[in-house]
Amino acid sequence: MFHSLGKYILLLRLSFRKPEKFSVYWAEVMREMVSVGVGSLGIISIISVFIGAATTIQVAFQLSSPLVPRSIAGSIARDSTILEFSPTISSLVLAGRVGSSMASQIGTMRVTEQIDALEIMGVNAPGYLISPKIIAGVTMFPILVIASIALGIFGGWLACVLSGDVSPADYLSGVHEGFEGLTIRVAIVKAIVFGFIITSICAYQGFYTNGGALEVGQSATKGVVYSCVMVLFADLVITRVML
Amino acid sequence: MIEIKGITKTFGDNDVLRGISAKFKPGKNNLIIGGSGSGKTTLLKCIVGLHEPTKGDVIFDGENFTEMNFEQRVPIRTHIGMLFQNSALFDSMTVEENIMFPLNLFTNRTHAEKLDRANFCLERVNLKGKNKLYPSELSGGMKKRVGIARAISMQPKYLFVDEPNSGLDPKTSILIDELINELTEEYQITTVIVTHDMNSVMGIGDHIIFLHQGKKWWEGTKDEIAHTDNKELNDFVFASKFMRAAKARL
Numbered sequence: 001m002f003h004s005l006g007k008y009i010l011l012l013r014l015s016f017r018k019p020e021k022f023s024v025y026w027a028e029v030m031r032e033m034v035s036v037g038v039g040s041l042g043i044i045s046i047i048s049v050f051i052g053a054a055t056t057i058q059v060a061f062q063l064s065s066p067l068v069p070r071s072i073a074g075s076i077a078r079d080s081t082i083l084e085f086s087p088t089i090s091s092l093v094l095a096g097r098v099g100s101s102m103a104s105q106i107g108t109m110r111v112t113e114q115i116d117a118l119e120i121m122g123v124n125a126p127g128y129l130i131s132p133k134i135i136a137g138v139t140m141f142p143i144l145v146i147a148s149i150a151l152g153i154f155g156g157w158l159a160c161v162l163s164g165d166v167s168p169a170d171y172l173s174g175v176h177e178g179f180e181g182l183t184i185r186v187a188i189v190k191a192i193v194f195g196f197i198i199t200s201i202c203a204y205q206g207f208y209t210n211g212g213a214l215e216v217g218q219s220a221t222k223g224v225v226y227s228c229v230m231v232l233f234a235d236l237v238i239t240r241v242m243l
Numbered sequence: 244m245i246e247i248k249g250i251t252k253t254f255g256d257n258d259v260l261r262g263i264s265a266k267f268k269p270g271k272n273n274l275i276i277g278g279s280g281s282g283k284t285t286l287l288k289c290i291v292g293l294h295e296p297t298k299g300d301v302i303f304d305g306e307n308f309t310e311m312n313f314e315q316r317v318p319i320r321t322h323i324g325m326l327f328q329n330s331a332l333f334d335s336m337t338v339e340e341n342i343m344f345p346l347n348l349f350t351n352r353t354h355a356e357k358l359d360r361a362n363f364c365l366e367r368v369n370l371k372g373k374n375k376l377y378p379s380e381l382s383g384g385m386k387k388r389v390g391i392a393r394a395i396s397m398q399p400k401y402l403f404v405d406e407p408n409s410g411l412d413p414k415t416s417i418l419i420d421e422l423i424n425e426l427t428e429e430y431q432i433t434t435v436i437v438t439h440d441m442n443s444v445m446g447i448g449d450h451i452i453f454l455h456q457g458k459k460w461w462e463g464t465k466d467e468i469a470h471t472d473n474k475e476l477n478d479f480v481f482a483s484k485f486m487r488a489a490k491a492r493l
Contacts (some may be wrong), residue, residue: 020317020348021348024347024348108334112334113328113331114332114333116293116327117325117327117331117333120291120292120293120323120403121344121345121349122317122320122321122348123348
Protein backbone atom coordinates (compact mmCIF):
# COMPACT_ATOMS: atom_id res chain seq x y z
CA MET A 1 0.00 0.00 0.00
CA PHE A 2 2.82 2.43 0.93
CA HIS A 3 4.64 1.45 -2.26
CA SER A 4 1.55 2.37 -4.33
CA LEU A 5 1.08 5.61 -2.38
CA GLY A 6 4.70 6.54 -3.04
CA LYS A 7 4.34 5.77 -6.77
CA TYR A 8 1.12 7.83 -6.86
CA ILE A 9 2.82 10.85 -5.24
CA LEU A 10 5.85 10.59 -7.55
CA LEU A 11 3.56 10.38 -10.58
CA LEU A 12 1.71 13.51 -9.44
CA ARG A 13 5.04 15.30 -9.03
CA LEU A 14 6.06 14.32 -12.57
CA SER A 15 2.65 15.39 -13.87
CA PHE A 16 3.17 18.96 -12.75
CA ARG A 17 6.67 19.46 -14.15
CA LYS A 18 7.20 22.48 -16.39
CA PRO A 19 5.56 21.73 -19.78
CA GLU A 20 7.71 21.46 -22.92
CA LYS A 21 5.43 23.94 -24.68
CA PHE A 22 2.61 25.70 -22.88
CA SER A 23 0.40 26.16 -25.96
CA VAL A 24 0.29 22.41 -26.70
CA TYR A 25 -0.63 21.63 -23.08
CA TRP A 26 -3.23 24.42 -23.01
CA ALA A 27 -4.96 22.94 -26.06
CA GLU A 28 -5.00 19.58 -24.30
CA VAL A 29 -6.48 21.16 -21.13
CA MET A 30 -9.25 22.76 -23.20
CA ARG A 31 -10.00 19.44 -24.92
CA GLU A 32 -10.24 17.66 -21.58
CA MET A 33 -12.43 20.40 -20.10
CA VAL A 34 -14.89 19.99 -22.95
CA SER A 35 -14.80 16.22 -22.55
CA VAL A 36 -15.32 16.30 -18.76
CA GLY A 37 -17.66 19.30 -18.60
CA VAL A 38 -19.83 19.30 -21.69
CA GLY A 39 -19.61 15.54 -22.05
CA SER A 40 -20.98 14.95 -18.55
CA LEU A 41 -23.69 17.61 -18.51
CA GLY A 42 -26.39 15.29 -19.88
CA ILE A 43 -26.05 12.52 -17.30
CA ILE A 44 -25.59 15.02 -14.45
CA SER A 45 -28.76 16.89 -15.50
CA ILE A 46 -30.83 13.71 -15.60
CA ILE A 47 -29.71 12.35 -12.21
CA SER A 48 -29.94 15.76 -10.53
CA VAL A 49 -33.54 16.41 -11.59
CA PHE A 50 -34.64 12.93 -10.51
CA ILE A 51 -32.76 13.00 -7.20
CA GLY A 52 -34.15 16.49 -6.39
CA ALA A 53 -37.68 15.34 -7.20
CA ALA A 54 -37.41 12.08 -5.23
CA THR A 55 -35.89 13.84 -2.21
CA THR A 56 -38.69 16.41 -2.11
CA ILE A 57 -41.42 13.76 -2.33
CA GLN A 58 -39.78 11.67 0.42
CA VAL A 59 -39.37 14.67 2.74
CA ALA A 60 -42.99 15.69 2.12
CA PHE A 61 -44.10 12.14 2.92
CA GLN A 62 -42.23 12.14 6.23
CA LEU A 63 -43.54 15.57 7.29
CA SER A 64 -47.06 14.48 8.04
CA SER A 65 -47.46 16.53 11.24
CA PRO A 66 -49.69 19.60 10.82
CA LEU A 67 -47.40 21.41 13.31
CA VAL A 68 -44.50 21.41 10.85
CA PRO A 69 -44.78 24.00 8.07
CA ARG A 70 -44.85 22.41 4.56
CA SER A 71 -42.19 24.85 3.41
CA ILE A 72 -39.65 22.90 5.46
CA ALA A 73 -39.64 20.30 2.64
CA GLY A 74 -38.01 22.94 0.42
CA SER A 75 -35.33 23.75 3.02
CA ILE A 76 -34.46 20.10 3.64
CA ALA A 77 -34.40 19.24 -0.05
CA ARG A 78 -32.19 22.30 -0.72
CA ASP A 79 -29.64 21.52 1.99
CA SER A 80 -29.54 17.79 1.15
CA THR A 81 -29.01 18.62 -2.50
CA ILE A 82 -26.32 21.23 -1.86
CA LEU A 83 -24.41 19.38 0.83
CA GLU A 84 -24.63 15.77 -0.21
CA PHE A 85 -26.56 14.72 -3.28
CA SER A 86 -25.10 17.10 -5.82
CA PRO A 87 -21.40 16.94 -4.90
CA THR A 88 -21.21 13.31 -3.76
CA ILE A 89 -23.70 11.44 -5.93
CA SER A 90 -22.66 13.45 -8.99
CA SER A 91 -19.02 12.68 -8.29
CA LEU A 92 -19.71 8.96 -7.91
CA VAL A 93 -21.51 9.03 -11.26
CA LEU A 94 -18.63 11.03 -12.77
CA ALA A 95 -16.14 8.49 -11.43
CA GLY A 96 -17.95 5.93 -13.58
CA ARG A 97 -18.22 8.12 -16.63
CA VAL A 98 -15.07 10.26 -16.59
CA GLY A 99 -12.74 8.18 -14.41
CA SER A 100 -13.19 4.89 -16.23
CA SER A 101 -12.75 6.64 -19.57
CA MET A 102 -9.49 8.26 -18.40
CA ALA A 103 -8.09 5.04 -16.95
CA SER A 104 -8.90 3.02 -20.04
CA GLN A 105 -7.65 5.72 -22.41
CA ILE A 106 -4.28 6.01 -20.65
CA GLY A 107 -4.12 2.24 -20.11
CA THR A 108 -4.68 1.59 -23.81
CA MET A 109 -1.98 4.12 -24.66
CA ARG A 110 0.36 2.23 -22.32
CA VAL A 111 -0.26 -1.24 -23.77
CA THR A 112 -0.10 0.00 -27.38
CA GLU A 113 3.27 1.70 -26.70
CA GLN A 114 1.89 5.21 -27.33
CA ILE A 115 3.27 6.32 -23.94
CA ASP A 116 6.65 4.85 -24.88
CA ALA A 117 6.45 6.84 -28.13
CA LEU A 118 5.89 10.05 -26.13
CA GLU A 119 8.85 9.29 -23.86
CA ILE A 120 11.15 8.50 -26.80
CA MET A 121 10.30 11.92 -28.26
CA GLY A 122 11.38 13.55 -24.99
CA VAL A 123 7.85 14.41 -23.89
CA ASN A 124 7.10 14.24 -20.15
CA ALA A 125 4.32 11.67 -20.61
CA PRO A 126 2.70 12.08 -17.15
CA GLY A 127 2.66 15.85 -17.66
CA TYR A 128 1.16 15.68 -21.12
CA LEU A 129 -1.40 12.98 -20.34
CA ILE A 130 -2.32 13.45 -16.69
CA SER A 131 -2.03 17.14 -15.75
CA PRO A 132 -4.63 18.33 -18.33
CA LYS A 133 -7.06 15.71 -16.98
CA ILE A 134 -6.54 16.78 -13.36
CA ILE A 135 -6.88 20.47 -14.27
CA ALA A 136 -10.08 19.68 -16.19
CA GLY A 137 -11.37 17.69 -13.20
CA VAL A 138 -10.77 20.37 -10.57
CA THR A 139 -12.22 23.13 -12.76
CA MET A 140 -15.18 21.36 -14.32
CA PHE A 141 -16.43 19.35 -11.32
CA PRO A 142 -17.44 22.52 -9.36
CA ILE A 143 -19.27 23.85 -12.43
CA LEU A 144 -21.07 20.55 -12.88
CA VAL A 145 -21.95 20.44 -9.18
CA ILE A 146 -23.39 23.98 -9.29
CA ALA A 147 -25.46 22.99 -12.33
CA SER A 148 -26.50 19.85 -10.47
CA ILE A 149 -27.62 21.88 -7.43
CA ALA A 150 -29.74 24.17 -9.60
CA LEU A 151 -31.27 21.24 -11.45
CA GLY A 152 -31.85 19.30 -8.23
CA ILE A 153 -33.80 22.18 -6.72
CA PHE A 154 -35.68 22.53 -10.00
CA GLY A 155 -36.46 18.80 -9.83
CA GLY A 156 -37.93 19.29 -6.36
CA TRP A 157 -40.14 22.11 -7.65
CA LEU A 158 -41.22 19.96 -10.57
CA ALA A 159 -42.18 17.15 -8.17
CA CYS A 160 -44.29 19.64 -6.18
CA VAL A 161 -46.04 20.84 -9.35
CA LEU A 162 -46.71 17.31 -10.60
CA SER A 163 -47.55 15.53 -7.35
CA GLY A 164 -49.16 18.31 -5.30
CA ASP A 165 -47.68 16.86 -2.06
CA VAL A 166 -46.31 20.33 -1.27
CA SER A 167 -47.48 23.47 -3.01
CA PRO A 168 -44.82 24.99 -5.31
CA ALA A 169 -45.13 28.27 -3.40
CA ASP A 170 -44.38 26.54 -0.06
CA TYR A 171 -41.47 24.70 -1.65
CA LEU A 172 -39.95 27.89 -3.08
CA SER A 173 -40.45 29.69 0.20
CA GLY A 174 -38.63 26.83 1.97
CA VAL A 175 -35.78 26.97 -0.55
CA HIS A 176 -35.30 30.69 0.25
CA GLU A 177 -35.65 30.41 4.03
CA GLY A 178 -32.51 30.18 6.16
CA PHE A 179 -30.15 29.75 3.26
CA GLU A 180 -26.48 29.78 4.34
CA GLY A 181 -23.68 30.56 1.91
CA LEU A 182 -21.43 28.13 3.78
CA THR A 183 -23.30 25.17 2.30
CA ILE A 184 -22.37 26.28 -1.21
CA ARG A 185 -18.74 26.74 -0.16
CA VAL A 186 -18.73 23.20 1.28
CA ALA A 187 -20.20 21.84 -1.97
CA ILE A 188 -17.56 23.62 -4.06
CA VAL A 189 -14.70 22.43 -1.85
CA LYS A 190 -16.06 18.89 -2.09
CA ALA A 191 -16.34 19.16 -5.87
CA ILE A 192 -12.74 20.37 -6.24
CA VAL A 193 -11.38 17.63 -3.96
CA PHE A 194 -13.48 14.91 -5.60
CA GLY A 195 -12.45 16.12 -9.06
CA PHE A 196 -8.80 15.80 -8.06
CA ILE A 197 -9.27 12.38 -6.44
CA ILE A 198 -11.16 10.84 -9.35
CA THR A 199 -8.94 12.14 -12.14
CA SER A 200 -5.62 11.48 -10.40
CA ILE A 201 -6.46 7.97 -9.13
CA CYS A 202 -7.93 6.84 -12.45
CA ALA A 203 -4.99 8.35 -14.38
CA TYR A 204 -2.57 6.58 -12.02
CA GLN A 205 -4.30 3.24 -12.55
CA GLY A 206 -4.22 3.71 -16.32
CA PHE A 207 -0.61 4.88 -16.42
CA TYR A 208 0.72 1.79 -14.67
CA THR A 209 -1.30 -0.72 -16.70
CA ASN A 210 0.70 -3.77 -17.72
CA GLY A 211 -0.40 -6.35 -20.25
CA GLY A 212 -3.28 -6.13 -22.70
CA ALA A 213 -7.00 -5.53 -23.10
CA LEU A 214 -7.90 -7.51 -19.97
CA GLU A 215 -5.56 -5.43 -17.80
CA VAL A 216 -6.89 -2.18 -19.30
CA GLY A 217 -10.38 -3.21 -18.16
CA GLN A 218 -9.05 -4.12 -14.72
CA SER A 219 -7.29 -0.75 -14.43
CA ALA A 220 -10.51 1.08 -15.27
CA THR A 221 -12.44 -0.96 -12.69
CA LYS A 222 -9.78 -0.42 -10.02
CA GLY A 223 -9.67 3.30 -10.81
CA VAL A 224 -13.43 3.67 -10.35
CA VAL A 225 -13.60 1.53 -7.19
CA TYR A 226 -10.64 3.19 -5.45
CA SER A 227 -11.72 6.68 -6.40
CA CYS A 228 -15.31 6.03 -5.17
CA VAL A 229 -13.99 4.82 -1.81
CA MET A 230 -11.67 7.82 -1.52
CA VAL A 231 -14.49 10.21 -2.51
CA LEU A 232 -16.69 8.85 0.30
CA PHE A 233 -13.81 9.10 2.78
CA ALA A 234 -13.01 12.67 1.71
CA ASP A 235 -16.72 13.50 1.89
CA LEU A 236 -16.75 12.52 5.56
CA VAL A 237 -13.56 14.45 6.35
CA ILE A 238 -14.67 17.65 4.57
CA THR A 239 -18.13 17.52 6.15
CA ARG A 240 -16.62 17.08 9.63
CA VAL A 241 -14.04 19.81 9.16
CA MET A 242 -16.24 22.47 7.48
CA LEU A 243 -19.59 22.05 9.22
CA MET B 244 27.67 6.77 -33.55
CA ILE B 245 26.07 4.85 -30.70
CA GLU B 246 28.20 2.74 -28.41
CA ILE B 247 26.90 0.33 -25.79
CA LYS B 248 29.27 -0.92 -23.11
CA GLY B 249 28.56 -3.96 -20.96
CA ILE B 250 24.78 -3.62 -20.92
CA THR B 251 23.26 -5.90 -18.31
CA LYS B 252 19.58 -5.94 -17.47
CA THR B 253 18.03 -7.98 -14.70
CA PHE B 254 14.33 -8.33 -13.90
CA GLY B 255 14.13 -9.87 -10.43
CA ASP B 256 16.25 -13.03 -10.62
CA ASN B 257 16.09 -13.15 -14.40
CA ASP B 258 19.22 -11.94 -16.23
CA VAL B 259 17.77 -10.85 -19.58
CA LEU B 260 20.91 -9.16 -20.90
CA ARG B 261 24.45 -10.09 -19.86
CA GLY B 262 27.19 -7.58 -20.57
CA ILE B 263 26.48 -6.66 -24.19
CA SER B 264 28.87 -4.27 -25.92
CA ALA B 265 28.68 -3.02 -29.49
CA LYS B 266 29.14 0.00 -31.74
CA PHE B 267 26.48 1.19 -34.20
CA LYS B 268 27.82 3.33 -37.02
CA PRO B 269 26.04 6.14 -38.93
CA GLY B 270 24.69 5.41 -42.39
CA LYS B 271 24.47 1.69 -41.60
CA ASN B 272 21.58 -0.64 -40.87
CA ASN B 273 22.56 -2.22 -37.56
CA LEU B 274 20.43 -5.30 -36.98
CA ILE B 275 19.87 -7.00 -33.65
CA ILE B 276 18.62 -10.51 -34.26
CA GLY B 277 17.85 -13.48 -32.06
CA GLY B 278 15.12 -15.92 -31.09
CA SER B 279 12.08 -15.05 -29.02
CA GLY B 280 13.10 -14.18 -25.46
CA SER B 281 16.74 -13.58 -26.39
CA GLY B 282 16.58 -9.98 -25.13
CA LYS B 283 16.45 -8.04 -28.44
CA THR B 284 13.62 -5.69 -27.52
CA THR B 285 14.94 -5.26 -23.97
CA LEU B 286 18.31 -4.23 -25.41
CA LEU B 287 16.62 -1.73 -27.73
CA LYS B 288 14.60 -0.32 -24.81
CA CYS B 289 17.79 0.00 -22.75
CA ILE B 290 19.48 1.90 -25.57
CA VAL B 291 16.63 4.40 -25.99
CA GLY B 292 16.11 4.81 -22.24
CA LEU B 293 12.72 3.12 -21.87
CA HIS B 294 14.48 0.66 -19.53
CA GLU B 295 17.38 1.63 -17.30
CA PRO B 296 20.22 -0.90 -17.65
CA THR B 297 21.19 -2.65 -14.41
CA LYS B 298 24.84 -2.17 -15.45
CA GLY B 299 26.62 -0.64 -18.42
CA ASP B 300 26.55 2.54 -20.47
CA VAL B 301 24.86 3.82 -23.60
CA ILE B 302 26.86 6.52 -25.37
CA PHE B 303 25.41 8.73 -28.11
CA ASP B 304 28.21 10.50 -30.00
CA GLY B 305 30.41 10.64 -26.92
CA GLU B 306 27.65 11.62 -24.46
CA ASN B 307 26.82 9.09 -21.77
CA PHE B 308 23.02 8.79 -22.01
CA THR B 309 22.77 6.41 -19.04
CA GLU B 310 24.13 8.96 -16.58
CA MET B 311 21.75 11.73 -17.69
CA ASN B 312 18.51 12.72 -15.96
CA PHE B 313 15.22 13.32 -17.79
CA GLU B 314 15.93 16.97 -18.68
CA GLN B 315 19.49 16.26 -19.83
CA ARG B 316 18.21 13.51 -22.13
CA VAL B 317 15.68 15.73 -23.92
CA PRO B 318 18.18 17.27 -26.43
CA ILE B 319 19.37 13.77 -27.41
CA ARG B 320 15.82 12.46 -27.57
CA THR B 321 14.88 15.14 -30.08
CA HIS B 322 17.47 13.50 -32.39
CA ILE B 323 15.92 10.06 -31.89
CA GLY B 324 13.20 8.63 -34.09
CA MET B 325 11.57 5.32 -33.32
CA LEU B 326 9.25 3.00 -35.20
CA PHE B 327 7.40 0.68 -32.85
CA GLN B 328 6.28 -2.87 -33.54
CA ASN B 329 2.62 -1.79 -33.63
CA SER B 330 3.47 1.68 -34.97
CA ALA B 331 2.21 3.35 -31.73
CA LEU B 332 0.44 6.13 -33.61
CA PHE B 333 -1.70 8.40 -31.44
CA ASP B 334 -5.27 7.18 -32.04
CA SER B 335 -6.89 10.53 -31.30
CA MET B 336 -4.83 12.36 -33.94
CA THR B 337 -4.90 12.33 -37.72
CA VAL B 338 -1.89 11.20 -39.75
CA GLU B 339 -0.86 14.84 -40.21
CA GLU B 340 -1.24 15.64 -36.50
CA ASN B 341 0.79 12.56 -35.58
CA ILE B 342 3.68 13.72 -37.78
CA MET B 343 3.42 17.32 -36.61
CA PHE B 344 3.25 16.38 -32.92
CA PRO B 345 7.02 16.45 -32.19
CA LEU B 346 7.37 19.55 -34.36
CA ASN B 347 4.68 21.30 -32.30
CA LEU B 348 6.42 20.48 -29.03
CA PHE B 349 10.07 20.98 -29.86
CA THR B 350 10.30 23.55 -32.66
CA ASN B 351 9.24 27.13 -33.10
CA ARG B 352 8.29 26.72 -36.75
CA THR B 353 5.12 28.33 -38.08
CA HIS B 354 2.10 26.16 -38.79
CA ALA B 355 2.77 26.41 -42.56
CA GLU B 356 6.37 25.27 -42.11
CA LYS B 357 5.28 22.33 -39.94
CA LEU B 358 2.65 21.39 -42.50
CA ASP B 359 5.27 21.53 -45.26
CA ARG B 360 7.51 19.22 -43.27
CA ALA B 361 4.62 16.81 -42.59
CA ASN B 362 3.74 16.75 -46.30
CA PHE B 363 7.38 16.17 -47.21
CA CYS B 364 7.63 13.24 -44.77
CA LEU B 365 4.38 11.76 -46.07
CA GLU B 366 5.57 12.08 -49.64
CA ARG B 367 8.86 10.42 -48.64
CA VAL B 368 6.96 7.34 -47.41
CA ASN B 369 4.60 7.37 -50.43
CA LEU B 370 1.52 8.43 -48.49
CA LYS B 371 0.88 11.78 -50.13
CA GLY B 372 -2.65 13.06 -49.51
CA LYS B 373 -3.40 10.79 -46.54
CA ASN B 374 -3.08 13.71 -44.10
CA LYS B 375 -6.59 13.69 -42.70
CA LEU B 376 -6.99 9.96 -42.11
CA TYR B 377 -7.01 8.53 -38.59
CA PRO B 378 -4.80 5.54 -37.67
CA SER B 379 -7.91 3.32 -37.47
CA GLU B 380 -8.49 3.98 -41.19
CA LEU B 381 -5.03 2.75 -42.23
CA SER B 382 -3.75 -0.71 -43.13
CA GLY B 383 -0.84 -2.27 -41.19
CA GLY B 384 1.69 -1.29 -43.85
CA MET B 385 0.38 2.27 -44.02
CA LYS B 386 0.58 2.58 -40.24
CA LYS B 387 4.23 1.50 -40.37
CA ARG B 388 4.92 4.11 -43.03
CA VAL B 389 3.19 6.84 -41.02
CA GLY B 390 5.28 5.66 -38.04
CA ILE B 391 8.40 6.13 -40.17
CA ALA B 392 7.19 9.55 -41.33
CA ARG B 393 6.68 10.61 -37.71
CA ALA B 394 10.07 9.18 -36.74
CA ILE B 395 11.88 11.20 -39.44
CA SER B 396 9.88 14.41 -38.99
CA MET B 397 12.53 15.87 -36.66
CA GLN B 398 15.37 14.84 -39.00
CA PRO B 399 16.78 12.30 -36.52
CA LYS B 400 20.41 11.29 -36.21
CA TYR B 401 19.39 7.97 -34.70
CA LEU B 402 16.55 5.74 -35.86
CA PHE B 403 15.36 2.75 -33.83
CA VAL B 404 13.05 0.21 -35.36
CA ASP B 405 11.35 -2.59 -33.45
CA GLU B 406 10.20 -5.53 -35.60
CA PRO B 407 9.42 -3.49 -38.75
CA ASN B 408 8.00 -6.49 -40.61
CA SER B 409 5.75 -8.05 -37.99
CA GLY B 410 2.23 -8.58 -39.29
CA LEU B 411 3.08 -7.49 -42.84
CA ASP B 412 2.94 -9.47 -46.07
CA PRO B 413 6.33 -10.25 -47.70
CA LYS B 414 5.96 -7.57 -50.39
CA THR B 415 5.10 -4.81 -47.92
CA SER B 416 7.91 -6.03 -45.64
CA ILE B 417 10.41 -5.55 -48.45
CA LEU B 418 9.03 -2.07 -49.18
CA ILE B 419 9.42 -1.08 -45.52
CA ASP B 420 12.99 -2.47 -45.42
CA GLU B 421 13.89 -0.60 -48.61
CA LEU B 422 12.43 2.60 -47.21
CA ILE B 423 14.42 2.31 -43.99
CA ASN B 424 17.55 1.51 -45.99
CA GLU B 425 17.08 4.52 -48.28
CA LEU B 426 16.50 6.90 -45.37
CA THR B 427 19.52 5.53 -43.50
CA GLU B 428 21.83 6.05 -46.47
CA GLU B 429 20.32 9.34 -47.61
CA TYR B 430 20.45 11.10 -44.23
CA GLN B 431 23.39 9.10 -42.79
CA ILE B 432 21.25 8.01 -39.84
CA THR B 433 22.50 5.51 -37.27
CA THR B 434 19.75 2.93 -37.61
CA VAL B 435 19.25 0.10 -35.14
CA ILE B 436 16.70 -2.53 -36.15
CA VAL B 437 15.41 -5.36 -34.01
CA THR B 438 14.13 -8.16 -36.19
CA HIS B 439 13.88 -11.90 -36.67
CA ASP B 440 12.90 -11.59 -40.32
CA MET B 441 15.52 -13.35 -42.45
CA ASN B 442 14.64 -11.32 -45.56
CA SER B 443 15.61 -8.17 -43.65
CA VAL B 444 18.80 -9.79 -42.39
CA MET B 445 19.92 -10.86 -45.85
CA GLY B 446 18.59 -7.71 -47.52
CA ILE B 447 19.75 -4.78 -45.42
CA GLY B 448 22.01 -6.24 -42.71
CA ASP B 449 25.10 -4.01 -42.91
CA HIS B 450 26.02 -4.90 -39.34
CA ILE B 451 24.37 -7.75 -37.47
CA ILE B 452 24.43 -8.70 -33.80
CA PHE B 453 23.03 -12.09 -32.85
CA LEU B 454 21.77 -12.41 -29.28
CA HIS B 455 21.43 -15.77 -27.60
CA GLN B 456 20.56 -16.36 -23.94
CA GLY B 457 21.00 -12.66 -23.24
CA LYS B 458 24.57 -12.54 -24.59
CA LYS B 459 26.10 -11.22 -27.79
CA TRP B 460 26.74 -14.55 -29.49
CA TRP B 461 27.93 -13.39 -32.89
CA GLU B 462 28.63 -10.14 -34.78
CA GLY B 463 29.20 -9.61 -38.48
CA THR B 464 27.66 -8.66 -41.83
CA LYS B 465 25.04 -10.29 -44.04
CA ASP B 466 27.82 -11.71 -46.23
CA GLU B 467 29.57 -13.28 -43.26
CA ILE B 468 26.38 -14.78 -41.84
CA ALA B 469 26.08 -17.25 -44.72
CA HIS B 470 29.50 -18.72 -44.05
CA THR B 471 29.61 -18.80 -40.29
CA ASP B 472 30.09 -22.04 -38.40
CA ASN B 473 28.44 -20.70 -35.26
CA LYS B 474 25.98 -23.48 -34.38
CA GLU B 475 23.36 -21.37 -32.57
CA LEU B 476 23.36 -18.75 -35.32
CA ASN B 477 23.04 -21.40 -38.01
CA ASP B 478 20.18 -23.02 -36.11
CA PHE B 479 18.45 -19.66 -35.97
CA VAL B 480 19.10 -18.34 -39.48
CA PHE B 481 18.80 -21.59 -41.37
CA ALA B 482 15.91 -23.04 -39.38
CA SER B 483 13.70 -23.49 -42.44
CA LYS B 484 14.26 -25.98 -45.30
CA PHE B 485 14.12 -23.11 -47.75
CA MET B 486 16.96 -21.24 -46.04
CA ARG B 487 19.03 -24.43 -45.74
CA ALA B 488 18.58 -25.04 -49.46
CA ALA B 489 19.53 -21.43 -50.19
CA LYS B 490 22.68 -21.87 -48.10
CA ALA B 491 23.58 -25.07 -49.92
CA ARG B 492 23.41 -23.22 -53.23
CA LEU B 493 25.88 -20.58 -52.01
